[in-house]
Amino acid sequence: MPTWKLFPIPMQGQGTAEVESLPSYLLRSAYAHGTSGGVLLQVIHELGGCSQQTKPRSIGGKSGIATLARVNQFTWELRDRLAEFTGHDMSCEPLRFLDNQVYCISTEIGAFRWCPECLVEMARIDAPLYFKQLWHMAAVGHCPVHRVRLSECCEFCGSTQHSLKARHPVGYCAECGETLFNRRVPLSQKDIQPSWECPSHDVLEIFEKAARPGMTVNGWFEARWFLRSMAVSADHGKINSHITGELRDLLYECMRNWKGSCRLISLRRLAYLMNMSLYELLTCSGTAYRLSYDVLNIQSLPEHLKRRKKTVRNHKHVYRKLVAYLEEQQIPPSLKQAARFAQVSPGYLEYRFPSLVRRIVERYQAHRYQTSLVNRYRAQTAALQFFIDDRYADHTQSRKEAYRVLKEETGLPKWVLKDAIQTAYSALIPER
16 A cells, blocks of 8 residues: 555546646645645655756745746756655646747746635535646636636635635635635626636637646657748748738747747737647647648738737836925835836836835935824824823713714824823823
8 A cells, every 4th residue: 555755635636627736735735734835845846856956946926826836947956756655647738838838938828816616615515625737827807717807816815825824725715714705895897707708708618628638749859840830831822812011020030049939929910811720739630731721911910919019118217207206305216106106116216216216215214204103103292192181171080082073183193093082091090
């Protein structure tokens, strides 16, 4: 009888388009073992003798979850160790297929998102709750089954699920412990995407077909050769004489710069223009090669596939504009306020002007701290006066009455007032 080093917990959805993601499995396994995801990773490393390149580093937060959901040497070796220690298959064929065919597929994979309706159905049949790998894909914005937008935050406390501490089971908020499938506001008709509007149908098809055995046999060379054959055949008029010059240029651009041009969005765009599915393009379908498709015009691209126009900015002008704005403001603005004024993103400011951003943040934090001190002093003074000043002699000497009166007079934040009132009440009113 084999003895496993870890609990033999199977990966959910194995062999289907709804296969479980690696970070979801780690959280489920960590919770079953009564530990955190970080400790479990360390134990797996010590038990399996993984290489130094795949030694678990400080993994946590949004970037840590995304790293575990992506394709890299660390995750492949981790899947192998988990399969060895549990006796269950830990592979993800759709990810393996995309990694073989698409350049830098990891940039298209993000952190935890979920469909509350899918989790409800899992709970209803007492199945383990888990996060699907499909939900990590940036191209997928809606659940392919229920047509609702994927959630990113807990509806009760508003926190994102970026923790590996495993204090609660998967499907429950990592912070407040509430279920992630209960909606505070019921769904309306406008929240459900029409079935004919599915921008991610090409990616969904890959997850459906690539999960089947024997469906993912071609590699980079075959796909590249396939596109080259299409371009050469079009040049010689053997197929589809209606291929436009723009599309032909796009095909040859992929030939010249395969890594730079053959990211997922570029291949999706190319497949759409050639009027074939993305899966047919990546598997070099001979049927698709022989059929005479009507090639679409490059102007007919839907919004989600159109090329994004690069915004050219005058960085010196933006810098001078920001400096002048900061000098005019009596109250130091936050980084978001400064970025909104300059009509740029906070990330742009952090990348282009790190020293200026540091000064903005420091001034804003110092102002917030000073404002907090002033509010506390005002609240303490007002609370003391309420219990000792003759002006308030007609009022009941209670904390509830003090809060009601002082809130109306001062307008200070709730908990600043309550803390000050409690301190004054404890010091001045004798215990009864």
